[in-house]
Amino acid sequence: MSDPAGNLTAGDPQGGPLRSDASPTGEPPVGEPRIGDEAAGSGRASAGGEVxxxxxxxxxxxxxxxxxxxxDAEAVVDYLDALGVGALxxxxxxxxxxxxxxxxxxxDPTRAREELGGESGRVALHKALKRAGLGFVLDIVPNHMAVGHDDVNQWWADVLRHGRGSRYAKYFDIDWDSGPLLLPFAADEESEEEHEHYRLAFWRRGNTELNYRRFFDITTLAAVRVEDPEVFDATHGEVLRWVAAGEVTGLRVDHPDGLADPGGYARRLRERAGxxxxxxxxxxxxxxxxxSWPVDGTTGYDALREVGGLFVDPAGEAAFTALAEELGVPTDFAAVEHECRDLVARTILxxxxxxxxxxxxxxxxxxxxRAVxxxxxxxxxxxSYLPEGLDAWTAAVRAATSPAARELDRQVRAEPHGELATRVQQTSGMVVAKGTEDTAFYRYTRFVALNEVGGAPxxxxxxxxxxxxxxxxREAGSPTTMTALSTHDTKRSEDVRARLAVLAELPGEFAESVRRWTAAHPIGEPSLTMLAWQSLVGAWPITADRMRAYLDKAAKESKVRTTWVDHDEAFEAAVAAWPEQVLSGPVAAEVASFVERIVVPGWSNALGQKLVQLTAPGVPDVYQGSELWDLSLVDPDNRRPVDYEVRRRLLDRLDDGWLPDVDDSGAAKLLVVQRALRLRRDRPELFRGYRPLEASGRTAPHVVAFERTDLIAVATRLPVGLANAGGWGDAVLPLPPGEWTDVLTSRPADPSLAGMLDRYPVALLVRGDR
Structure with a gap:
């Protein structure tokens, strides 16, 4: 909608010029956090109205x-500051x-971790961040704590000693009415033991007889009852002390779907930590x-799906579906998802x-x-967050065939905040996550660039x-939500997905290659075969050890031929041998040749999606090390050490005026990240409003562009198709009035896309006449 002056207001994809009524802000004083939202310096109103x-x-x-x-983090604060980061x-x-x-x-939630440097190390890091003007955003884990048959967790140890009489008994979500606490930590049935307040049981009994709530299927992570004010205070007191002292400037809440009342928790946390x-x-x-949740937004998986999807050519879908069917990979995602969720509900959960x-x-x-x-x-x-999310609940009940589903439905509707409804709510996310993300995504491997957390394959x-x-x-409703492309939990890094997106433009060539490679090196399980070749191409070059670890995890997560608990040793041995066989044989040269064909358009996609993420509405996150090319797979592969000295040296060269080529060094990506982050930090007034820009000309569909306030982001999409069309030709991106400069190259902006994008496949334009 437009305002009376005809200016485009946030959230309106149509209309005239964006609003530009904010004055630029200068550098903040030393020690003051740099901030980038439109209420800079004065805070902003939450859903509840408080500042x-x-x-x-x-x-x-x-x-x-x-x-x-x-x-170690303190030692890289100067690098992060030079990169333009707003907060660690x-x-x-x-x-x-x-x-x-x-x-x-x-x-122990009452103290900083000693292995990281303890309280003194934490305070020293805070002082370094404060001197540099960086904030500190902390990931907190309210849903669960680690437990075991030992005294590492003193609260849990007290529960084992005193049972229901322990002062900490109510801290954990334990069903005391079912008898002594069952601890499924024994190696075998012969090792089971009876104690006064607990039973040490064979570990396999954990998936069927457990009487405490856990995090997914991990029996060593016991759920915590933060809905109890006393438990909330005990588990959050230390972090809230850091917040009150100004040492924590933002919070990220892990797994809110596990909590009894996520909305209530968010309100209490908001009240205590502004x-x-x-x-x-x-x-x-x-x-x-x-x-009703008084939060700024999510951790960005929704934006990840949207940004990444921009660079996937839908024309490739039919060919990938045909290849999957030919190899025996299931192609009905709904059916695969239902089968996998049913499996985890009947077994591990x-x-x-x-x-x-x-x-x-x-x-x-x-x-x-059966009904549950x-x-x-x-x-x-x-x-579904009852009672607000009644539509989702109704849809789930209607799909159930058990007669008992009607009684379940009646009780939940009668008491939407009762114990039954609450436990259903806490468990639904577990079934979806374990069934979909951690099982179906490893079976439905048609095109794995889409198989991402929050994705829609x-x-x-x-x-x-x-x-x-x-x-x-997003700009209209949650402009300060986080956006992300890579996280510690993503199934593959942003740059792997960017390279895989190229395959959607070359489906025939990839299909022919996969047929030939599979004939030479079969794995024996279709879904894993399809996943393996895509992963090898996406992460190339990759060592046999890394590929072996990845395929071992993928095979067990899929639960087709082997699992984490029921092993098919012969199949696992064949999977373990596969990477070395491929990398030491003639197929390796074919894979290298194929990757050489797609690496440059993959770089184009990677730069495009990064620029879009960094400049679109939201607060962008950069995952450690991903300011250079990062060809990582799922954890633990994506948690390898980061070489900050290499990044520091490249950043110094950029500051000296170097314009790097788009090559293996990844320095071009560092350039894009640095320029965009510095603009966000130093000129936050540029990042308001949102308006799509349309190019004209035959190749116009190969560019995505949008305007913020006095800023335009331009990115190439579907680069193979663009090259096949002979390049940009006469395509033009009409620019709003003013003198526009590309901050990546420091050149005046050329409206012709052939001129604008001749140096890099992206452009970041800033208007200099205001």
């Missing part, structure tokens, strides 16, 4: 480990299981965050299903279990019109 802290201009995610500590975005830093490489297994707040909520393609079924009154227990499983399997989204690409509409909606 909350300003959003960072951008974030840079780092994974803290015993090998990358607070001191940290993985969890509270005391965790010794040796943990991720920090999500917290054992800082930027995002939640790791995985949204469906057409789903939005509940409007059966304990959760049984606990819910026991709460269904007036129904046969076995029939109630059917409803969970058929959820159209991760969680059956939607082959995102049309520019859809992208623009969603970007405008």
């Amino acid at each position: 909350v802290g300003a959003a960072p201009a951008s974030t840079y995610r780092v994974q803290f480990t015993p090998d990358f500590t607070f001191a 975005y940290a993985s969890p830093v509270l005391e965790a299981v010794p040796g943990s490489t991720h920090g999500y297994d917290v054992v 800082v930027w707040l995002v939640v790791e909520k995985i949204l469906g393609a057409d789903e939005r965050l509940p409007v 059966r304990a959760e299903v049984r606990r819910i079924a026991a709460l269904v009154r007036d129904a046969d227990r076995e029939e109630a279990e 499983a059917e409803v969970l399997v058929n959820f159209p989204v991760y969680r 059956d939607r082959f690409g995102v049309p520019p019109e859809e992208f623009h509409a969603r970007a405008a909606a």
